[in-house]
Amino acid sequence: MLSTSEILPQGAVSGQFVEAHSVHFGIRFVRGERRAGMQLSAVLAFAAIAFTLIAVPGPDWAYVLAAGARDHVVLPVVGGVMAGYVILTAIMVAGVGPLVAAAPATLTALTIAGSAYLVHLGIRVLARPGGIERSGATGTALAASRLGYLRRGMGVSALNPKGLLIFLSILPQFTRSENDWPLPMQLGALGIVFVLICAVVYIPLGHAADRVLGARPGIARRTTQLAGATMIVVGLALLGERIIETS
Template identity: 45%
Template sequence: MDSGTLLSFLLVDLLLVCVPGADWAYVITAGLRGRSVAAAVGGLVSGYALHTVLATAGLAVLVAGSPALLTALTIAGAAYLVWLGWGVLRRPAIPEAGTSDLAAAAESGWRVFLRGATISGLNPKGLLLYLSVLPQFLVTRDARLPIPTQTAALGMLHMACCAAVYLTVGVLARALLATRPSAARAVTRTSGAAMLGIGTFLLLQRAF
C-alpha cells in the first residue's frame, strides 16, 4: 500500500463523510442542545472503530453473508434513529445563554457518547462501506503488508476523517447558531426530522 492508494482512499472517504446523514444530524443536535460535541463525535468514531475491528477480523464478511443478522442490525439501528429523531422533534429547545458547556458535558457526556456509538455501531450503511468501498483500495498482489493490517489502517483513516469532519460540523453549528435561538431550533428540528426520516426509510426498505 503506497501513498497514492492512501490519498485516493482519503479523497473518496472524505466525499462520503461530508454527505449529510444521521451522523451529521446527531452531532449538530448534540452541539445545539448544549451537550459535548467531543463526546458525541467520540461516540460516533467508537462505533466505526467496531466496524474496523469486525472488518479486520474478517467478521464483517460473515455479517454481510447472513441476511437475518444484517436485517436485525438494520431494524435495531433504524428503530433507534426513529426514537432519537422523535425525541428531538418533541423537545427542540436550545440552552439559554450562559449555560455552562462544562456542566452540560459533565451531566450528559457519557450518555451522549453512548448514543453516538450506538448510532454508528448499528448503522448497516457503515458496515457496507467497509465491505464495498474499503476493499477496493486493498493491495492483494505483491503486498508489503498483510490484508488485515491494510484494513485496519484504512479503517483508522476513516475514523480520523469522521472525527475531523464531525467536530468541525458540531463546533460551527454551535458557534454560528448559539446567538440565533429561532435558527438553532429550526436546525435542531431539521436534524431530528433527518434522523426520523432515515430511520423510517431503513425500516420500510427492510419491510418491503
C-alpha cells in the same frame, strides 16, 4: 569487468538471495520488485472517497448538529461517532463483516436496531428542540452525561447498517495483495483513515452548530428540528429498504 555470476556463488543471484541480503538496507525485494507497506496512492484515493461520503449529510450529521446546536456538546458526540466506526473497523479486521452481510437475518436485525435507535433519537430531539440554554436553564437533553453522549454517538454510527455495508464494499477495493502488510492490517489502516476524516469533518461542524447556531436561538431551533426529522426519515428509510430487499 566481471559479471555478477563470476563474483557471487552459484545461485546467489536468485530472488531469494536478493531478498535475504537487501534486509540490511531496509528494503525488501521479491523477484526484483519492491513491496511497500501501504501504497500512498491507494490511501489518498480512499481518503478522497471517504471525505466525500462523510461530507454528505446523514445520521451522523444530524446527531452532531442536534447535539451541538441544542445541547452545546461536541467532543463527546464526535468521539462516540468515531468510536462506532472503530467498532466497524474491528469487525472488518476480524473478518466478521462479510459473515454479517451474508446472513440476511443478522443484517435485518441490525437494520431494525439501527433504524429504531435513529427514530428514537429523532423523536427525542423533536420533543424538545430548544435544548439547554447556556445560562443554565434546563431542558430534556439527548443524554444525561458526556459518557451518555459518547454511547449515543457509538450507537448512531455502529448500528447504521449502511456504514457496515460501505466498509464492506469500499475498503477491500483499496487493499493490495502484493503489499507487505497482511489484509487485516491494511483494512485496519484504511478504517483508521476513515475515522480520522470523521474527526476533521464533524468537530468543526459541531463547533459551528454550537457557536453560530447556539447564538441564534431561532435558527438553532429550526436546525435542530430538521436534524431530528432527518434522523426519523433516515431510520424509516433504512427499515423500508430492508423490508423491500427481503420481500
